Amino acid sequence: MSRPQSADSGMAVCVFCASSGRIDRKFVELAAEVGAELARRGHSLVSGGGQVSCMGAVARAARAGGARTVGVIPEGLASLEIADHDSDELIVTPDMRSRKGEMDRRSDAFLVLPGGIGTLEELFEIWTARVLGMHDKPLVLLDPYGVYEPLRDLMRGLADQGFARPKIFDAISWTGSVAEAFDLLERSQPRIQATPEDYAEAEL
Template identity: 45%
Template sequence: MKRVCVFCGSSAGANPAYAKAATALGRLLAERGLELVYGGGNVGLMGVVADAALAAGGKVIGIIPEAMMTWEVGHANLTELRVVNSMHERKAAMADLADAFIALPGGIGTMEELFEVWTWAQLGLHNKPLGFLDVAGYFERLHAFLDHMADEGFVKPRHRSMVAVHHSPETLLALLDSYQAPATIQVIDRETT
């Protein structure tokens, strides 16, 4: 792995543990020589993870739609800030740049971003590892529901196993680094959809 994409909230959330975990993850990525790819904002957990990586000497690439430069306050101090035309371009650019994906706590956008790259993996469009950093049990109910989806036959076990979950950034990175993608059949070409 060279670059890790982190999906996270433009809010810091209600629990100070979320920002603490974002700081730890950003610092760890920099210490390991892994570049951070993220949504380009300077607010919420996005700003926290980017600032931590930068403070630890890391490289940070932000991707932000022009329309969100004011709302999410595009981060002015990144190694590189790419301004794109749309959310679709943002997600595609982050996915193309990254070698792995981690979701920190966040809202609807965070979930949508991780679920989209997970869907792409399920469809065989990439074989990059995905993970949830489960801070203070934030993702426990979601993972129980994902298990329920698999139990009910809506998610194949091999697809459910594509996503690692851990509360420790170090352990999660180790899981992503050792990830072996299950066999998939590419059913569509992302370039034409």
């Protein structure tokens, strides 16, 4: 994944988050706080292109703060997620795979908020690619409410049992603070040096 050329000094930050309308309001408020902080720091947003739940909240808050927003949504979800036509640029892709590829291509860094299986799929794809040295874009997981603690424990258990290498944790940063999340995104992270064993292991 090559880094996109930004039009200004800020980063294009891809935010992976929920589009469910059934979640607690605190998660939507967290997404809005992220959008506001992103704009305050002079970054632009790449999102999943929906205007509902956390996905919509982060985009609206980013625009309210003056940030440029790019939404990327597949045709099949454009009506279900109610496409964010207020985006500065709205890209409709044929399917989910091309959606993720377009989001990756347009982003300098990745921030993961609490979400469901779609968010987890996006997290693991970016995380895996960074472990394998396929990109060096910062990856930060923001989890102030402990939603992902069971996942963290699971990954530690997999590493303890040899299914994953301990260095998988070098490829991601975890935090419960919005400000620290952006500090980590803005901090240069070293490229992960993949080994032949990494590529040979199906589970990494």
